[in-house]
Amino acid sequence: MNKMQKALRELAEMDELAARTSPVHALHPAAKLLATIAYILVTLSFDKYDLSGLVPMVLWPILLFQISGIEVRSCFYKLRIVLPLVMAVGLFNPFFDRAVVLRVGSLAVSGGVVSMVTLMLKGLFSLMASFLLMATTPIDSLCAALRKLRVPKMLVTLLLLTYRYVGVMTEELAVMTEAYHLRAPGQKGIHISAWGSFLGQLLLRSMDRAQELYSSMLLRGYHQHFHYVDVKPFRSRDALYLGCCVMAFLLLRYVPVAQLLGGAFVR
Amino acid sequence: MIEFQHVSFAYEKDRPVLRDLSFRIERGEAVGLIGANGAGKSTVMKLMLGLLQGEGRILVDGTEVRRETLGEVRKKLGFVLQNSDNQMFMPTVYEDMIFAPLNYMVSREETDARVDAVLERLHLEYLKHRHNHRISGGEKRMAAIATILAMEPEAILMDEPTSALDPYNRRLVINIIRELEQTRLITSHDLDMILDTCGRVILLSEGRIAADGPAEEILRDRELLEKHRMELPLSLMGR
Numbered sequence: 001m002n003k004m005q006k007a008l009r010e011l012a013e014m015d016e017l018a019a020r021t022s023p024v025h026a027l028h029p030a031a032k033l034l035a036t037i038a039y040i041l042v043t044l045s046f047d048k049y050d051l052s053g054l055v056p057m058v059l060w061p062i063l064l065f066q067i068s069g070i071e072v073r074s075c076f077y078k079l080r081i082v083l084p085l086v087m088a089v090g091l092f093n094p095f096f097d098r099a100v101v102l103r104v105g106s107l108a109v110s111g112g113v114v115s116m117v118t119l120m121l122k123g124l125f126s127l128m129a130s131f132l133l134m135a136t137t138p139i140d141s142l143c144a145a146l147r148k149l150r151v152p153k154m155l156v157t158l159l160l161l162t163y164r165y166v167g168v169m170t171e172e173l174a175v176m177t178e179a180y181h182l183r184a185p186g187q188k189g190i191h192i193s194a195w196g197s198f199l200g201q202l203l204l205r206s207m208d209r210a211q212e213l214y215s216s217m218l219l220r221g222y223h224q225h226f227h228y229v230d231v232k233p234f235r236s237r238d239a240l241y242l243g244c245c246v247m248a249f250l251l252l253r254y255v256p257v258a259q260l261l262g263g264a265f266v267r
Numbered sequence: 268m269i270e271f272q273h274v275s276f277a278y279e280k281d282r283p284v285l286r287d288l289s290f291r292i293e294r295g296e297a298v299g300l301i302g303a304n305g306a307g308k309s310t311v312m313k314l315m316l317g318l319l320q321g322e323g324r325i326l327v328d329g330t331e332v333r334r335e336t337l338g339e340v341r342k343k344l345g346f347v348l349q350n351s352d353n354q355m356f357m358p359t360v361y362e363d364m365i366f367a368p369l370n371y372m373v374s375r376e377e378t379d380a381r382v383d384a385v386l387e388r389l390h391l392e393y394l395k396h397r398h399n400h401r402i403s404g405g406e407k408r409m410a411a412i413a414t415i416l417a418m419e420p421e422a423i424l425m426d427e428p429t430s431a432l433d434p435y436n437r438r439l440v441i442n443i444i445r446e447l448e449q450t451r452l453i454t455s456h457d458l459d460m461i462l463d464t465c466g467r468v469i470l471l472s473e474g475r476i477a478a479d480g481p482a483e484e485i486l487r488d489r490e491l492l493e494k495h496r497m498e499l500p501l502s503l504m505g506r
């Protein structure tokens with residue numbers, strides 16, 4: 001099995017994770033979606049030097065991992081391709097922002113380092129939250145929920161198709177790399193001279209397949225309604241969950257939890 | 268039930284794929300559409316479903332296939348794609364099977380009953396909750412056929428239904444096709460299967476109808492078949 005086929009397997013496993021049962025899986029998709037959005041917004045709103053305020057935000061994803069039974073390991077494993085990209089965002093801060101903001105013993109920590117770590121954590125936390133949403137909610141339910149929230153049909157269909165398109169593309173990529181390696185044995189990766197035609201082929205082939213897949217949806221009556229998804233009513237426990245989440249986020253945002261805890265120990 | 272009137276089609280200008288095609292398929296008929304690779308068999312089906320637009324008129328159950336009538340026409344036609352990977356887009360077989368009926372507002376109870384009946388008929392109960400990513404090519408083909416049967420369309424179009432199937436499943440599918448009361452249009456290079464399932468055969472060649480008549484007659488005509496890059500069905504060889 002080559003790397004691509006593995007990536008494909010993992011993507012397919014997203015569906016399987018979402019098909020499990022747990023208290024988190026049972027929640028209404030809209031409640032989960034809104035809670036995730038709230039979490040990401042609050043996370044991003046922290047000041048770039050407010051590292052101690054940001055760190056406790058990790059509690060929510062950890063709690064969700066625990067309750068949903070999704071392995072933290074699988075999250076990092078699946079995200080290993082995107083994670084470095086997100087983390088790289090803050091990499092240059094230490095060079096631009098050299099003012100010392102913190103002293104740990106004789107070690108001076110510059111503002112750049114703090115803001116770099118803050119940015120990385122923001123990216124990491126947001127990714128984990130999105131992963132948890134996808135791992136506990138089937139894509140079609142999520143789309144049905146979005147429609148319930150009156151998100152325009154076009155956007156919802158676009159989201160649905162993008163998700164499927166990514167699947168088709170990884171599959172095509174797997175097939176093509178395999179075909180390539182069978183004819184270029186012993187070669188590591190794909191030779192740079194073949195990149196152009198390889199990418200072009202990949203796009204064309206996956207576009208063709210995506211087109212056929214979409215036709216297949218249309219032929220079986222898809223008309224941007226989600227009758228085929230069993231959308232449960234929004235119950236009080238869903239509202240409770242959403243309410244608690246938002247309250248908790250605001251609490252973490254405006255009450256300096258880390259300092260209070262730290263204070264309790266130091267005193 | 269299905270009628271083509273002087274239909275022509277080209278994917279690219281100056282390279283016609285179908286030229287002035289006319290034929291008529293009656294309700295309940297089983298027709299085999301045969302022809303060499305690239306003869307235009309899949310294209311005929313796609314035109315019928317309104318996935319492609321050509322010149323001329325196509326009527327499905329008296330309704331002309333046009334942009335405005337697509338919904339109505341497609342509800343009547345169930346299409347088994349040549350490539351099942353593109354047909355099965357939901358996570359599990361079951362979810363794929365309920366997709367069409369629920370979209371067409373069939374109740375959940377009725378849908379579930381249909382699904383179970385079809386799976387039993389195809390001996391596929393074990394596939395019901397399997398993930399589409401984790402079943403074999405042949406199993407996926409069987410599941411795709413099940414998906415269309417659960418839709419209960421008035422006519423069934425199958426593009427190469429038996430490719431990728433082992434002899435047991437092939438025989439199963441042949442028997443199912445024979446039992447169906449719906450109008451059936453089937454393309455295949457498996458001429459033995461066509462002989463077993465279809466009373467009538469349309470032979471396509473270079474975008475035209477080269478022959479149209481009883482399957483027994485056309486599939487026995489070695490000269491005709493060889494002229495159009497095909498061979499006698501194995502069961503008729505040496506007779």
Ligand SMILES: Nc1ncnc2c1ncn2[C@@H]1O[C@H](COP(=O)(O)OP(=O)(O)OP(=O)(O)O)[C@@H](O)[C@H]1O
Pocket residue numbers: 278279284302303304305306307308309310311349
């Ligand atoms: N998307 C496309 N763009 C351009 N040409 C196409 C396209 N699809 C098919 N063709 C061409 O149209 C012709 C008919 O194709 P079609 O798929 O209908 O053949 P077919 O009879 O189904 O063949 P097969 O037995 O291989 O499935 C072929 O010559 C093919 O090259």
Ligand SMILES: [Mg+2]
Pocket residue numbers: 308309310349426
């Ligand atoms: Mg074809």
